[in-house]
Amino acid sequence: MALAGCEPGTISEGADFQRKYSSARKALEQGNYDSAIRSYAALIQTAGPLEPRLRLEYAHALLRASRYDEAAQVAGALAAGSKGSDRAAALAVSGTAQHESALADLGAGRTGAATVAKLRAADAALKEMLAIDDSLDPLGAMASRRADIARDLKRLGAGG
Known part of the structure; x- marks a missing residue:
């Protein structure tokens, strides 16, 4: 993911995106599913080529939240x-x-x-x-x- 953030135009938010992703992933892993869902939904908008991976993690968070x-x-x-x-x-x-x-x-x-x-x-x-x-x-x-x-x-x- 760090390399993707370095490619020009790949992810509009760069290091901020990586920080937000880490936060979303941590929320998912810690069972804070509602927070993870909100975070992933926001991240998907600027994910660029990482969008499919984030959509999968978003779906996983929805699954864990019994949605x-x-x-x-x-x-x-x-x-x-x-x-x-x-x-x-x-x-x-x-x-x-x-x-x-x-x-x-x-x-x-x-x-x-x-x-x-x-x-x-x-x-x-x-x-x-x-x-x-x-x-x-x-x-x-x-x-x-x-x-x-x-x-x-x-x-x-x-x-x-």
């Missing part, structure tokens, strides 16, 4: 415009967010078509993510999440 539908939307849009490992990382956040949203629906007793659609979308995102770059799942958490999704779909009579 699942927003996280899925941001990460899904990012995945749509990305390739390779960048796409896989965005799909991981999107799939996780969609799954968590479906779990919240199930917890509230909502078992209809919208919940099934979220589960299917989550599974598709995680399946593609693993196909693109399974090294992003070194401990098998995403593969395990897919198994949970399959069980939920079966329980809802929607197949697996």
Whole structure:
């Protein structure tokens, strides 16, 4: 990131941008998700070539703040415009967010078509993510999440 700040015209705020990024990242890591969300949203406006990375971190902050539908939307849009490992990382956040949203629906007793659609979308995102770059799942958490999704779909009579 320091090198990106040195390129002419890359990031309009230079060292100030780097300071603000560090603050946003620290807020995310410390669980201050609302602060991280606000900081990332502001940073994205001047991120230049770092915008995709900041959008991914923004989506991650939304996910951690239990704003699942927003996280899925941001990460899904990012995945749509990305390739390779960048796409896989965005799909991981999107799939996780969609799954968590479906779990919240199930917890509230909502078992209809919208919940099934979220589960299917989550599974598709995680399946593609693993196909693109399974090294992003070194401990098998995403593969395990897919198994949970399959069980939920079966329980809802929607197949697996």
